[in-house]
Amino acid sequence: MVVAGLAVIAVTYGLARYGYGLYLPQFRAAFDLSAGTAGAIAAGGYVGYCAAAVVAGGLTGGGRARLALWAAGGSAAAGSLLVAAAWDGASLAVGALIAGSGAGAATPALVAAVAGTVALREQPRAQGVVNSGTGAGVVVGGMLVLALPAAWRWSWAGFAVAALLVTGWADRRSRWPAAPGGPSGGSAAAGRVPVRQLRRPLAAALLAGAGCAGVWTFARDLLTTDGGLSSAVTGLLWCLLGAAGLLGGLSGVLVGRVGLRAAWIGTVLAAAAGTAALGVLPGAVLPAALALACFGSAFVTLSGVLLAWGAERAPAAAAAAAAVLFIGLTVGQALGAVGLGLVAGAAGAPVAFLAAGALLVLAAAGAERPPRGSGDGAGNRSGHAVRAAIPSGAPARRAAGEP
Template structure:
């Protein structure tokens, strides 16, 4: 669980969401407009989707270990390219490859937990591993506070850490080489298209939630710096708070058991909506911004954990495949949301863009299950 959470921390919290953390530096170095910044973020999300499809097929063929190394290797390669970027195009290439590492990490670690953790403990373990995102975001925020201008060296460090934690997770997992067919424990359906019809409602919910969450993950720090006028040290601390709150989201498995899927989904996405709107309305006020980011951070990690449970409930014999489909849906939503919100921000202002993001999250709450599944 610890090594798996470390892989999630690096691939998600640093290599993927680190782009939003360092967006003020990237905009200063390469002269990016909000629209261009959103398009680059969308490229990373597209890479995530492609990697998730490939990784879920590797897992389905009994090659989950290769999927894990695809995750760590992609995060490392993309981070090196970001560290060496010389213009906007090279930055976009690096962000795309770095973001794809997270796409491979989730299916690989779903399988790793299924191979290694006893069945009764797997839901809690999946939630705690998924909560590693918050630890990575905290680490990135502390790094910005320590060396705010050394972003190239920071991304080079992300690459080294990616390889180290991947090796550690590999050593700690009891890999099985047999194919993970639809009946296998933690297995995945070899054809994601066959799973999609059985995941209609959660897939729609994931798309809408992803589009709404793109506002904070892509533009939050830049918003607080440029529009709110907060100094970099303060925004770095607030980013750490976002990540620390995300650690609480690792308890999503407990939340689902206590209140059921429907209430858990609605609670988490509405909390994310509240945080998004509050930050958009008061980006220059430290206390409201802190409350907004804490609310959003815990809610985002929790809602992604609820999606894990939701997919497993809908297709219990293909949990890894269902996870891949739903997380691809979440990420497609983030890609579309990053582009659309960037364009909307240029045309109508950031407050309007963040209000639109909050509205999408509220709409996604309506897609919750009609019955109270636990």
């Protein structure tokens, strides 16, 4: 189930969502997009993500996580097909919005799937590994650009097919919680998260998302336009970005070892350093490679830390808390994509990347001190909290229909 869940994240995040930034040079050439327009289209995808996360959080809290999973795969497939067939900037924007929304439904669904399938003691590690699928998808996307740089339409059509295949695989490998028997079921409470419990991590997620939008939306365009690097080199660098993201699978271990606060500060500052370095030296291959590797590993890890942070703050509703915080991260990315696009158009992309790094530094300052006596047990508490998000009072059952 963990491998299947990783594959779903790889397609919905690494390809259908972040593939827009990977193929931005091709899109700008095909549809004559300005930097501001490109940022606005990226923001549309992030808005779709937020809407899907809200819906999926409600479905998961109501014992319908399986439906949320298929909403994720179906949205990614439909949007990718529309991108593949896009005939102008408007149709591209709609396709990117729908494709990007699939990722929003994937995370809450897979939080519930892991909690219903994986042994309690292994859940923090399993959540981290599933979440690292973003890096795997980015690697695949980079390899496609290297092999078929001009065949972007066929690549996006392939993303659509892959989305449906991996969704079916994850469905069959997961043990889904039974739907609640009535309005008094325990899952109703698990689906509601008082936002006041998440104010601090939500503010940090907003700032982090705004800063991370720089790399995910404009990095390849920066390397190509300002750095003067070839398509082959930027494709290899994108693969490196994704491969480094696979290290984010250790986020559960990291939180358990050093605690939430240290894990958040360290990973967000690493993302800031990578972003700023890319803006300063976009045309130098080795520094750019180191900067993207730093950012890739840090981004996937910090998103895993957010999962643990939400589970600790709302232990009775971990899946819904994950949806809220990932919505915050994505709202930040939407605002960042628009804002940084405007900065890039007015002052140049390198300046926009330095501004993105500054936003990430501010996000690191949002970390909170652990409660007195919490020790290093954050990872263990998060594992119990994720389990608590599953509806109680009903046994898990296999999606394939086994009793």
